[in-house]
Amino acid sequence: MIEELAHDPQSGAPLSSVKNYPGPEVGEGLADVQTQAYRTGVRTPEQHPLVEWSGTREGTLTNGELVSAQRGLLGYFRRTHRNVRDDPDPSMDSTAALALKRLKAEAPRALDSFVWYALAERLAAKGYWAAWMLDHVIARCPHPTQRVDGEVVGRCGSRLKFRPGVGKLEGVCAKCPHEHGAVDEALVEYIGDIYRASFDEEMEARLL
Numbered sequence: 001m002i003e004e005l006a007h008d009p010q011s012g013a014p015l016s017s018v019k020n021y022p023g024p025e026v027g028e029g030l031a032d033v034q035t036q037a038y039r040t041g042v043r044t045p046e047q048h049p050l051v052e053w054s055g056t057r058e059g060t061l062t063n064g065e066l067v068s069a070q071r072g073l074l075g076y077f078r079r080t081h082r083n084v085r086d087d088p089d090p091s092m093d094s095t096a097a098l099a100l101k102r103l104k105a106e107a108p109r110a111l112d113s114f115v116w117y118a119l120a121e122r123l124a125a126k127g128y129w130a131a132w133m134l135d136h137v138i139a140r141c142p143h144p145t146q147r148v149d150g151e152v153v154g155r156c157g158s159r160l161k162f163r164p165g166v167g168k169l170e171g172v173c174a175k176c177p178h179e180h181g182a183v184d185e186a187l188v189e190y191i192g193d194i195y196r197a198s199f200d201e202e203m204e205a206r207l208l
Contacts, residue, residue, distance in 0.1 A: 001064050001065075001066075001068065001076065001112045001113070001137075001138070002063060002064040002065065002066060003064075003138065004138075005064075005136065005137070005138060006043070006062075006063055006064030007045075007064055007068070007072065007075070007076045007079075008045035008051075008057060008060070008062060008064070008072060008075075009062065009064060009065035009067070009068040009069060009072045010045075010054070010057060010060075010068070010069050010071065010072050011045060011051045011052060011053055011054065011057055011071060011072055011075050012048075012051045012068070012071065012072045012073060012074060012075020012076040012077070012078070012079065013045040013046055013047060013048045013051045013053065013057065013075060014045070014046050014048055014079070015043035015044065015045060015046065015062070015063070015064065016043045016044045016045075016046050017043075018043070018044075019040075019041030019042060019043055020041065020042050020043070020044065020061055021039075021041055021042075022042065022061060042061040042062065042063055043061070043062065043063060044058075044059055044060060044061060044062070045057045045058075045060055045062065048075070048079060050075065050078040050079050050082065051071075051075030051078065051079065052071050052074075052075060065112075066111045066112060066113075066140075066157055067109065067110070067111055067112060068112050069104075070100050070101060070104040073100055073104075073112060073115060073116070073119075074096065074097055074100050077093070077096050077100075077119070078093055080133075080136050081093065084132045084135075084136070085132070089128065092123065092128050095122075095123060095126055095128065096119060096123060099119055099122045099123065099198075099199075100115070100119060102198040102199065103115050103118055103119060103122075103194065103198045105198070106194065106197040106198040107194045107197065107198070109153065110155075110194055111140055111155060111157050112137075113137055113138055113139065113140040113157075114140070114142065114155075114187075114190060114191055114194060115194070116133065116136075116137045117137065117187075117191045118191050118194045118195045118198065119133070120133040120134065121191070121195055122195065122198075122199060138159055139159070139160040139171055139187070140155075140156070140157050140158060140159060140160060141155070141156040141157060141158045141159075141160060141173035141174075141175070141176075141180055141183050141187075142155050142156070142183060142186050142187050142190040142191075143155065143156040143173060143176070143179075143180040143183060143186065144156075155190075156173060156175065156176065156180060158173050158174050158175035158176070159174045159175075160172060160173065160174060160183065161174045161177070165182065170182040170184050171183055171184050171187065
């Protein structure tokens with residue numbers, strides 16, 4: 001994840017409040033958004049007892065990523081779980097770990113935002129209170145932006161802004177509001193696709 005929810009994409013560790021300014025030469029050849037990040041400051045991961053820490057992350061420069069590793073999202077989940085709840089449930093961590101393994105196996109390129117929503121749905125289906133997770137994710141636009149052989153391999157990923165709809169607020173792509181429009185239904189459909197691909201309920205029932 002990035003912006004106000006940024007964490008180390010490999011471990012899920014929090015990032016330092018102090019920014020580093022390595023100079024524009026470090027950003028040469030990088031995408032514009034990465035180059036800009038280096039110019040405005042980059043942070044480093046800070047070791048945390050709730051994440052699976054690797055010494056190789058020490059001193060790494062990052063402002064987070066839109067797609068984190070499985071271990072990164074799990075570390076973020078564990079930290080957030082304990083920040084939100086006075087009585088965290090250890091079994092919820094274990095269930096989340098198994099669910100993330102399946103989600104990342106089926107949708108390795110899916111943005112953290114979409115995986116997080118699918119994870120919340122899975123935990124709720126398993127009987128856990130997961131509503132708190134909705135306050136710790138940034139809703140993003142799922143509009144397809146790149147296809148290869150008919151398969152969608154890229155999503156917009158812009159933050160959503162919300163405008164009054166019929167009897168509710170509707171999410172609209174902040175970057176391309178006119179081209180992408182309201183994306184609520186597309187978001188629900190895409191997260192549902194990820195969920196169904198990761199958790200075959202009929203097969204699970206046969207195994208019980």
